[in-house]
Amino acid sequence: MIPINAPQIGEEEIEAVVKVMKSGVLTHGLGAGPMVTKFENAFAKFVKAKHAIAVNAGTAALHLAIVGAGIKRGDEVILPSFTFVATAEMIVMAGAKPVFVDINPETYNISPEKIEKAVTKKVKAIMSVDLYGLPADMQQIREIAEKHEIAVIEDSCQAHGASYKGKPPGAFADTACWSFYASKNMTTGEGGMITTNNDEVAEKMRFMRSHGEKEKYESLMLGHNYHMTEIHAAIGYIQLKKLPKFLARRRENSKRLSAKLRKTESLKLPKEPKGYKHSWYLYTVKLKGTKRKKRDKVVEALKQKGIGAQVYYTNPIHRMPYYRKFGKYRLQETEKAAKQVFSLPVHPGVTSKQIDFIAETVLHSIT
């Protein structure tokens, strides 16, 4: 099976882990050991942010960013429903209500026009998602947020290496949240990072990462144990160095796949609009005008041929049993995309020959 994504781990990561294990320093009581600090500094530089705060998952990053923005019980946060559940989950965890907004069918990202219509006095933040690795329309989102004096949190968990108007994710947001889950463009197994240019918010999130402590036994606020271990940071530091190579390979594979799939009118191929740089975390096509059943059949046929095609996100969050209580939504474009899209492997481990095989098999399966 050609998996949809696969961690690219080499001898360097293994050696780095062994070195940390032998050092005896596996973690730090306040969350920032020497390897974690080294990784944070390198990551901050990579995304041109003033601060990077490493945590143990992208989900933890989202939680800290939301609470760090001052979101509390009774507040509302706007977000897309067409995303991984953690985006909404952490809003609810912070005591706020998720307000789901439809997507732009061209990019699958939250529609700024529809955000504008959903802003009320209770809305305190917009949580945009750079879905599949393509940045959301951050300038428009920033303008809406400034007009209404609300925060912007960018879920860039899928967007390592992406950019928008020449700037990395986070440049138009108050904070950006990153995931290093095993499937991501760079990984620590599990792990996350928050980046921000705001000194005050960064300090608060550092305390909250570690039981609200600035110093041991001096908790200033409620917090968590969201520490990243030294072992994970050592892997992340090496992966970050390799990221440009991984990204180039993903880009090359995506380009080759698009060139072959362009032969058919039945598929809507992923776009990289002018001014946007895709991270190609997921190469996602839409089977135009089809029903869920037909799309699922195509995905199953690809799996039978050894191609790990996958559907992200077949059930949008507003339709999940737990989240239905937050309101009856009719999100036409979200629901259509959930029925029609599927993703194909383009990760750095996929060879050009395999891309050709994937393209031929897809063209054959949809006819």
Ligand SMILES: Cc1ncc(COP(=O)(O)O)c(C=O)c1O
């Ligand atoms: C869009 C999005 N948000 C949040 C997350 C949560 O990240 P993690 O799995 O590291 O907790 C992920 C990744 O899984 C994601 O893709």
